[in-house]
Amino acid sequence: MSQQSVKLHEPLVHLSKRDTIAPLKAWLIRLAAIVLGLVVCGLVAFVLIEKIQQKPEKIWDFYNAFIRGSFSTPRKLWKFLKNLSILLCIALGLTPAFRMRFWNIGGEGQTLVGVLGAIAVAFYAGDRLPSWALLTLMLLAALLAGAVWAVIPALFKAKWNTNETLFTLMMNYVATFLVSFFLEVWVTNGSGALPKLKQAKLPVVGGNDYLLIILVVLALDAALFVYMNFSKQGYEISVVGESVRTAQYVGINVRKVIIRTMILSGMLCGLTGYLIGAGLDQSITANSVGGQGFTAIMVAWLGKFNPIFMILTSGLIQLLNQGAAQISQDFNVSGALPEVIVGIILFFIIGSEFFINYQVHFRGCGKKTAKGGKAA
Amino acid sequence: MNIWLNFLIDSLAFGATFMYGSTGEILTEKAGHLNLGIPGIMCMGGAGGCLMLNLIGKSGLPPVLIVTAGILSALAMSMLMGLIYSFLTVTLRANQNVTGLALTTFGVGLMKVIMSKLDATVYLVGPKALYRWPFAGRQDSMQCLGVLFFLAIAVAIASSWVLYRTKVGLHLRAVGENPATADAVGINVSRYKYAATCIGSGIAGLGGFYYIIDYMASQEAYLSLEAFGWLSIALVIFALWRPHVTIIGSTVFGLLFSCSSYITNIDWIRVTMSTKPLLKMLPYVVTVLVLIISSIRNKRENQPPSSLGLSYFREDR
Numbered sequence: 245m246s247q248q249s250v251k252l253h254e255p256l257v258h259l260s261k262r263d264t265i266a267p268l269k270a271w272l273i274r275l276a277a278i279v280l281g282l283v284v285c286g287l288v289a290f291v292l293i294e295k296i297q298q299k300p301e302k303i304w305d306f307y308n309a310f311i312r313g314s315f316s317t318p319r320k321l322w323k324f325l326k327n328l329s330i331l332l333c334i335a336l337g338l339t340p341a342f343r344m345r346f347w348n349i350g351g352e353g354q355t356l357v358g359v360l361g362a363i364a365v366a367f368y369a370g371d372r373l374p375s376w377a378l379l380t381l382m383l384l385a386a387l388l389a390g391a392v393w394a395v396i397p398a399l400f401k402a403k404w405n406t407n408e409t410l411f412t413l414m415m416n417y418v419a420t421f422l423v424s425f426f427l428e429v430w431v432t433n434g435s436g437a438l439p440k441l442k443q444a445k446l447p448v449v450g451g452n453d454y455l456l457i458i459l460v461v462l463a464l465d466a467a468l469f470v471y472m473n474f475s476k477q478g479y480e481i482s483v484v485g486e487s488v489r490t491a492q493y494v495g496i497n498v499r500k501v502i503i504r505t506m507i508l509s510g511m512l513c514g515l516t517g518y519l520i521g522a523g524l525d526q527s528i529t530a531n532s533v534g535g536q537g538f539t540a541i542m543v544a545w546l547g548k549f550n551p552i553f554m555i556l557t558s559g560l561i562q563l564l565n566q567g568a569a570q571i572s573q574d575f576n577v578s579g580a581l582p583e584v585i586v587g588i589i590l591f592f593i594i595g596s597e598f599f600i601n602y603q604v605h606f607r608g609c610g611k612k613t614a615k616g617g618k619a620a
Numbered sequence: 621m622n623i624w625l626n627f628l629i630d631s632l633a634f635g636a637t638f639m640y641g642s643t644g645e646i647l648t649e650k651a652g653h654l655n656l657g658i659p660g661i662m663c664m665g666g667a668g669g670c671l672m673l674n675l676i677g678k679s680g681l682p683p684v685l686i687v688t689a690g691i692l693s694a695l696a697m698s699m700l701m702g703l704i705y706s707f708l709t710v711t712l713r714a715n716q717n718v719t720g721l722a723l724t725t726f727g728v729g730l731m732k733v734i735m736s737k738l739d740a741t742v743y744l745v746g747p748k749a750l751y752r753w754p755f756a757g758r759q760d761s762m763q764c765l766g767v768l769f770f771l772a773i774a775v776a777i778a779s780s781w782v783l784y785r786t787k788v789g790l791h792l793r794a795v796g797e798n799p800a801t802a803d804a805v806g807i808n809v810s811r812y813k814y815a816a817t818c819i820g821s822g823i824a825g826l827g828g829f830y831y832i833i834d835y836m837a838s839q840e841a842y843l844s845l846e847a848f849g850w851l852s853i854a855l856v857i858f859a860l861w862r863p864h865v866t867i868i869g870s871t872v873f874g875l876l877f878s879c880s881s882y883i884t885n886i887d888w889i890r891v892t893m894s895t896k897p898l899l900k901m902l903p904y905v906v907t908v909l910v911l912i913i914s915s916i917r918n919k920r921e922n923q924p925p926s927s928l929g930l931s932y933f934r935e936d937r
Contacts, residue, residue, distance in 0.1 A: 259933070261936070292733060347929070349656075404916050404918070406912055406915040407911060407915070409717065410854075411908060411911055411912075413853065414904045417850065417854075418901055421900050421904075422901065424896075428894035428896070429894050538721050538724075541718065541721055542718050542722060546718075578736040580729040580730075580731075580733050580736075581729065581733060582729070583725050583726065584729040584730045584733060585729075586725055586726075587722055587723070587726020590718075590722035590725070590726075591704065591719075591722060591726070594714045594719055595708055597714060602713070602933075
């Protein structure tokens with residue numbers, strides 16, 4: 245051994261990957277992140293509104309408005325449940341693709357062409373068919389449109405390994421302008437707005453306009469949970485997602501799985517489009533989906549691609565949306581406040597995942613775990 | 621003949637928005653980070669610049685100072701956004717797609733909140749003539765081009781030079797291709813990722829500022845900015861990850877995007893209203909085609925950086 249003493253440099257913080265974490269602890273970390281995020285949101289909203297209004301408000305009023313946004317009247321509660329369902333439904337569509345590590349960020353476009361398919365059928369065949377036949381045909385058209393929109397990137401991914409993230413992103417905009425094109429063709433009076441197609445309306449169940457949508461999405465949620473966790477196809481998807489090589493080794497036809505899963509993914513998004521088209525709007529604009537296709541990506545990711553958790557995350561996002569909308573209405577600020585609030589909370593939740601996946605050791609502290617989710 | 625020249629120059633000026641956006645995004649992607657927050661960053665760059673112009677616009681400072689402060693503020697604001705992104709994705713190793721989308725949601729929203737309360741008469745009136753130097757006041761279409769436009773070209777060329785002709789660029793590309801190897805030869809991976817993301821975001825933010833203050837110079841400009849952020853991400857693919865190619869690419873995109881309004885002025889081409897959306901769809905379709913063709917040809921230098929979208933943790937194997 246040499247006499248020379250080697251001075252080791254020990255870094256201030258050292259990271260290591262956790263093998264497992266108790267689910268309770270993981271959820272506590274996430275909860276802490278959300279609470280911390282809400283506090284920061286309150287402060288940001290407070291500062292923004294004070295700057296704009298020149299009059300200070302009590303910070304508690306913001307949280308009060310948050311709750312009132314979704315729960316103060318039955319109408320708001322129904323709206324909350326409806327929005328939750330639509331967002332959840334797109335997220336459900338994305339889930340099989342994400343489980344396969346296929347970054348389908350084209351939910352927006354796939355849903356929009358679903359709406360387009362349904363409304364196109366209603367526009368051309370609305371007067372000629374009995375209601376039940378029309379609604380069925382609309383459903384088929386929506387499913388087909390969504391599936392086609394999703395399978396195009398999948399085919400290229402399977403054959404030439406074309407980057408699916410960028411491909412599906414572009415398909416969103418192609419869909420948007422396709423809708424603008426059809427609106428120009430259909431609406432001849434120059435207003436650019438398609439009047440409501442009355443005959444294309446889904447029947448009202450249980451006395452509420454939204455109940456049918458909510459029930460359909462709940463059923464889908466359960467079905468997808470079973471499909472992903474207890475079926476052979478769901479298992480194949482997980483294997484392809486974990487390792488393509490392993491999948492090939494055990495004899496899974498990776499191309500077939502990619503294409504089949506994306507058809508399923510697109511059909512679910514198309515179904516959401518049908519629910520929007522036939523269940524809610526009976527019309528279409530280029531903004532019918534309104535960015536929910538992108539929000540759904542975050543819903544699916546935050547819910548760990550688990551259909552049951554995704555109900556919670558979708559609910560959280562909608563709670564924030566409606567709460568912030570209530571704030572901007574009550575305090576007369578720009579209607580874009582919900583986006584700011586959702587963004588901030590998302591930063592915190594995204595940041596908190598780090599503390600779930602990794603363990604932080606500080607120099608000289610032996611084994612010590614950092615708590616909470618701090619982010620930006 | 622003149623209409624074609626106007627068309628070309630207008631497209632060039634319009635394209636500078638994407639030129640900034642995609643040059644910034646290329647730098648980030650070369651470090652292995654797919655930053656889908658670019659639309660939000662561009663929006664916040666624009667908002668940051670306008671906020672500063674609004675604050676000091678009436679203070680009586682020399683106009684050159686006011687304009688410089690506006691540009692610096694746009695840079696600072698968008699670099700701050702880049703810092704949020706890189707803290708989450710580099711240090712906290714968060715999922716890049718989700719982080720980027722959250723950043724876009726946040727940035728677009730905050731910009732709308734800020735811009736809706738700013739006074740357009742303050743942030744628009746003073747500076748426009750300065751940005752258009754040296755062509756300000758000319759009657760022909762050349763008056764669209766100005767300092768910020770030439771800066772965009774300079775930045776694109778300089779970025780290409782740094783990426784492909786210097787050691788720093790080589791290191792940066794190594795980080796994006798294979799961070800583990802880069803780490804093994806002693807390159808500080810996190811530092812490169814942070815620097816590339818923040819500088820890239822700053823450049824992209826200038827694009828937003830340019831669009832609001834210079835190209836559109838209107839009160840409603842900020843409402844249409846987000847769409848061009850996404851188009852910038854498309855342009856990265858079109859340019860095959862080479863910043864200098866964005867100069868041509870952005871012109872092509874500008875031509876495709878604005879041709880719908882020019883074509884109607886030409887007698888011998890008959891267009892109906894319904895073809896306009898199809899023309900506006902073209903940039904995205906062309907991007908998809910480029911993406912497909914480059915993946916079929918599968919030439920190594922035309923591919924996305926191989927670790928694009930993956931976070932790097934040294935102890936992973």
